[in-house]
Amino acid sequence: xxxxxxxxxxxxxxxxxxxxxISFDLEDNEFxxxxxxxxxxxxxxxxxxxxxxxxxxxxxxxDGQSMNFIESSKRNVAMxxxxxxxxxxxxxxxxxxxSMRTKAHREPEEVIDREVKRIAxxxxxxxxxxxxxxxxSNGQKQRAALxxxxxxxxxxxxxxxxxxxxxxxxxxAMRKELKAxxxxxxxxxxxxxxxxxxxxxxxxxxxxxxxxxxxxxxxxEEVYNMPATxxxxxxxxxxxxxxxxxxLRREDSTLKLVLPLSNRSYELPRHTxxxxxxxxxxxxxxxxxxxxxxxxxRPEEGYVKGTVYTMEPLGNKVELTVKTEGGAVRLxxxxxxxxxxxxxxxxxxxxxxxxxxxxxxKEYIVCQKETAGKEGKR
Amino acid sequence: MEQKKRGEKALMLAGKVLLVFYTxxxxxxLIWMIIxxxxxxSQMYDTLFIFHPTLANxxxxxxxxxxxxxxxxxxIISGGAVLVSxxxxxxxxxxxxxxxxxxxxxxxxxxLSFKFAPEILIIIPVFTIFQKLKLYDTYFGMIWIYQFIGxxxxxxxxxxxxxxxxxxxxxxxxLDGYSKREIFFKMLIPLIRPGLVAAALLSFIFCWNNFTxxxxxxxxxxxxxTVSALTYISTSTIHYGQMAVVSVIAIIPEIIMCLCIxxxxxxxxxxxxxxx
Numbered sequence: 001x002x003x004x005x006x007x008x009x010x011x012x013x014x015x016x017x018x019x020x021x022i023s024f025d026l027e028d029n030e031f032x033x034x035x036x037x038x039x040x041x042x043x044x045x046x047x048x049x050x051x052x053x054x055x056x057x058x059x060x061x062x063d064g065q066s067m068n069f070i071e072s073s074k075r076n077v078a079m080x081x082x083x084x085x086x087x088x089x090x091x092x093x094x095x096x097x098x099s100m101r102t103k104a105h106r107e108p109e110e111v112i113d114r115e116v117k118r119i120a121x122x123x124x125x126x127x128x129x130x131x132x133x134x135x136x137s138n139g140q141k142q143r144a145a146l147x148x149x150x151x152x153x154x155x156x157x158x159x160x161x162x163x164x165x166x167x168x169x170x171x172x173a174m175r176k177e178l179k180a181x182x183x184x185x186x187x188x189x190x191x192x193x194x195x196x197x198x199x200x201x202x203x204x205x206x207x208x209x210x211x212x213x214x215x216x217x218x219x220x221e222e223v224y225n226m227p228a229t230x231x232x233x234x235x236x237x238x239x240x241x242x243x244x245x246x247x248l249r250r251e252d253s254t255l256k257l258v259l260p261l262s263n264r265s266y267e268l269p270r271h272t273x274x275x276x277x278x279x280x281x282x283x284x285x286x287x288x289x290x291x292x293x294x295x296x297x298r299p300e301e302g303y304v305k306g307t308v309y310t311m312e313p314l315g316n317k318v319e320l321t322v323k324t325e326g327g328a329v330r331l332x333x334x335x336x337x338x339x340x341x342x343x344x345x346x347x348x349x350x351x352x353x354x355x356x357x358x359x360x361x362k363e364y365i366v367c368q369k370e371t372a373g374k375e376g377k378r
Numbered sequence: 379m380e381q382k383k384r385g386e387k388a389l390m391l392a393g394k395v396l397l398v399f400y401t402x403x404x405x406x407x408l409i410w411m412i413i414x415x416x417x418x419x420s421q422m423y424d425t426l427f428i429f430h431p432t433l434a435n436x437x438x439x440x441x442x443x444x445x446x447x448x449x450x451x452x453x454i455i456s457g458g459a460v461l462v463s464x465x466x467x468x469x470x471x472x473x474x475x476x477x478x479x480x481x482x483x484x485x486x487x488x489x490l491s492f493k494f495a496p497e498i499l500i501i502i503p504v505f506t507i508f509q510k511l512k513l514y515d516t517y518f519g520m521i522w523i524y525q526f527i528g529x530x531x532x533x534x535x536x537x538x539x540x541x542x543x544x545x546x547x548x549x550x551x552x553l554d555g556y557s558k559r560e561i562f563f564k565m566l567i568p569l570i571r572p573g574l575v576a577a578a579l580l581s582f583i584f585c586w587n588n589f590t591x592x593x594x595x596x597x598x599x600x601x602x603x604t605v606s607a608l609t610y611i612s613t614s615t616i617h618y619g620q621m622a623v624v625s626v627i628a629i630i631p632e633i634i635m636c637l638c639i640x641x642x643x644x645x646x647x648x649x650x651x652x653x654x
Contacts, residue, residue: 052549072552079553085546089568104555148554 001188002062002155003028004049009058011044018044020212022058026156029186033203035193037235041212042192043082046158049190051075062155073104078149079158082165084141086133086148092140093129096120096147105152119147122181139170150181157189163198175201196236200224208232225369226355230362233287233355239319239330242288244349245359248276257286257351260326264302266351275366276356284365285357292353293331295322296346297339303346308339322347414622422618435619445624448606453631454517455602456585459524460578466525467532468574472566474533475540486537493530497590505594515597523591528581532574539573540566575642583632603628 004026011019019041026032034042047053049060051072060067067075078099086095096116100107107115120126123143128136133144142162149157163171163178179202182189193199199206200220208215208223208231216228227233233241247258249265255273256265268276276284296303306324318337322329322345329347339345355367414422416431439445473479474486504523505514513519543566551561567574592602607624610617 050549050553052552072549073555073557075553076555077553079550081546081550083544083546085544085550087547087551087565089565098551098556099554102555102560103557148550 001028001186003064004156004188004190005059005061005064006045006049007059007061009045009048009055009060011041011048011053012056018212019048019055022209022212022214024207024214024217026188026190029188031182031189031191031202031204033191033193033199033206034209035196035199035203035206035235036209037194040209042194042209043160044212045209046079046160046190046192049156050077050079050158076104076152076154077156077158078152078154080145080149080160080162082161084133084145086141086145088133091130091132092125092136092144092147093120095133095144096125096129096151098148099152115151116147119151122150123147123177139166139174142166142174150185155188157187159189159191161193162191163195164193171195171198178202196238200236208235226364226367227287228364230285230287230357233357237289239290239332241355242290242293242329242331243357244286244288244326244329246284246286246351248282248284257284259286259349259351266349269352269368272352272356272366272368279358279365281358281365283359285359285362286351287355287357288349288351288353290319290330290332292350293329294348294350295331295333296348297344299346300348303348306345306347308341308343308345311339311341320345411622411625414618415626417619419615419617419619435617435623438617439620439623439627443606443609444601445603445606445627448601448603449627451517451600452586452603455520455524455600456582458517458521459528459585460582462521463525463528463532463581464574464578467529467577468536468567468570471533471536472540472562474537476545486534489530489533492526497526497588501590501594508595514595515599517600519595520591520600520602523595524585524588527584527588528578531581531584532577535573535577536570539570543569571642575639579635579639582635586628586632 006025007023009019009022010017022041022045024032034045036042044053048055049067051067051070054069062075086092087098090098093116096119097112099105100112100115116129117126120129123146125140125143125147128140128144133141136144142165146162149159163174166174175198182202191198191202193202200223203220205217205219206223207217208228210231215232216223218226223232224236227236230243233243244259247260249256249258251265255268255277257268258265299305304324304326306322306329308320309323309328310321312319313335315335317332317335320331320333320339322331324347331347333339352368356365357363358365413427415435416433417425417429418432418434421429470489474482508514508519508523511519513522547565548561551565552558556564587604588602589604592605596602596605603624607621607628610620610624
């Protein structure tokens with residue numbers, strides 16, 4: 001396994017820039033996730049590291065050695081492709097064994113047999129080894145493609161949405177397996193996904209990519225609790241975070257927040273108020289996750305009136321979209337609540353749990369979580 | 379219910395009867411040809427199925443005249459033409475399927491357009507060119523001109539096959555450590571084999587049966603079988619028996635090839651390994 005460094009990568013296709021000025025480091029044995037919506041440039045980055053496309057600018061290094069313009073067959077990387085890319089004319093066994101039958105990684109047949117069997121039992125492919133890829137299901141193809149990469153001892157594993165085409169149940173199971181494998185095998189892995197749950201559960205660190213640029217690199221906790229931009233905040237979490245426009249107003253010498261849909265001012269935690277004060281902003285965007293929204297079916301002091309607009313039962317809870325005068329608000333309620341559409345509901349906002357963004361640049365200013373440790377329990 | 383079953387049965391029977399009639403209709407010319415091959419010239423016109431079979435026609439064709447030589451020449455020309463088509467056509471099809479270059483579609487269309495004009499339309503200029511280049515009556519010239527017949531077909535069929543193979547599969551092989559050459563022979567050729575075999579077989583049949591080029595571009599040293607068959611039409615009489623023998627022998631290589639190649643003509647291998 002190697003330490004991988006990527007410096008200022010830029011890739012253009014004609015006039016469009018697919019990837020702009022991307023830099024990150026992968027520590028030895030780290031599981032690093034590239035996360036972003038479709039078309040963000042994740043696969044392009046992966047391909048450049050694999051050597052499938054050369055960057056227009058920037059450098060890729062494995063253990064300090066520059067890899068630019070080195071053929072992909074000489075880089076010793078293993079990749080799992082989004083569309084499996086198995087060899088259709090070979091059996092699953094031969095597919096998994098293929099790398100050990102090349103000049104570069106030649107192994108004796110006994111070793112090949114042992115390794116293939118080991119990987120097959122790990123991925124539960126034992127009964128399918130004699131079949132052709134067209135004779136197995138998609139999930140099995142996916143596992144075979146993983147197996148073909150896993151028999152190798154490469155500098156780095158590259159995985160391009162390996163779970164994207166599996167059904168939800170299998171995806172969860174495979175995610176857990178990948179996690180367990182990662183702990184056991186200690187490999188450097190670069191993993192591309194557009195599923196935030198995958199990113200958060202697997203990644204030691206996550207790089208959030210948007211339109212070819214990195215928005216933030218951090219642990220799952222960091223990107224969830226302290227998102228660098230509103231975009232990052234929106235990408236993580238179910239249901240999507242509520243972003244409300246707020247106005248800061250000075251009342252009795254303390255800074256207070258006024259939310260337009262309630263027209264009442266909220267007191268802010270001390271640290272948050274200080275940082276907001278220092279930023280000198282009058283307008284801020286407040287990100288409120290569903291846990292920061294309380295609800296009631298009866299009018300209560302400080303609650304805002306709204307009506308239930310949509311209702312999505314998700315098994316153990318129900319996601320509600322509530323229409324208020326100031327816009328739509330999403331929140332989760334327990335499954336025991338069975339509201340009707342158009343029923344009146346009252347909402348209250350816990351602004352101390354909010355994440356505050358600059359309303360112009362949409363960048364992170366402050367949140368309560370970052371100071372929770374410092375201020376202690378009051 | 380009972381009635382419906384009976385109706386179905388009747389329909390099936392009718393279908394079978396029709397098929398039998400069609401088979402007779404389709405195979406009869408061949409049978410007729412084989413019958414004629416065993417008839418003497420004297421019995422040619424006044425017998426149908428009952429006659430004294432004779433091998434005189436075979437003896438005549440195989441011992442006298444130039445048929446055996448023409449057969450060998452034909453084999454060399456057609457085989458050589460297909461070989462060249464494959465050697466040139468496979469890389470060309472790959473390039474057209476995988477690489478982006480200027481006027482790509484124009485090049486592809488030009489190749490296809492070689493098949494548009496009937497041979498007879500271009501034969502006179504080709505004839506003069508061949509005379510000037512001293513290609514007239516040579517194997518090289520014939521193999522070259524036969525590229526008109528086989529190459530466009532091969533390129534267009536194989537291009538489709540190459541396009542069906544996902545690029546990622548090649549990339550995966552590259553990452554596995556295969557060299558470009560190994561990828562081509564171990565990964566791509568097996569996948570295009572059905573198309574390659576079918577297109578090569580068709581090219582061979584078209585070349586083998588070609589008449590115009592053989593007639594106009596060959597003379598004394600080389601003769602193709604189709605032209606050689608003509609020699610059995612003399613000014614006074616037509617030797618139908620010997621012509622039938624010529625034709626019967628001429629179809630043998632084609633039949634053998636078809637039978638050998640049949641098992642390679644399996645399609646559907648490359649499907650399902652990509653996104654399902």
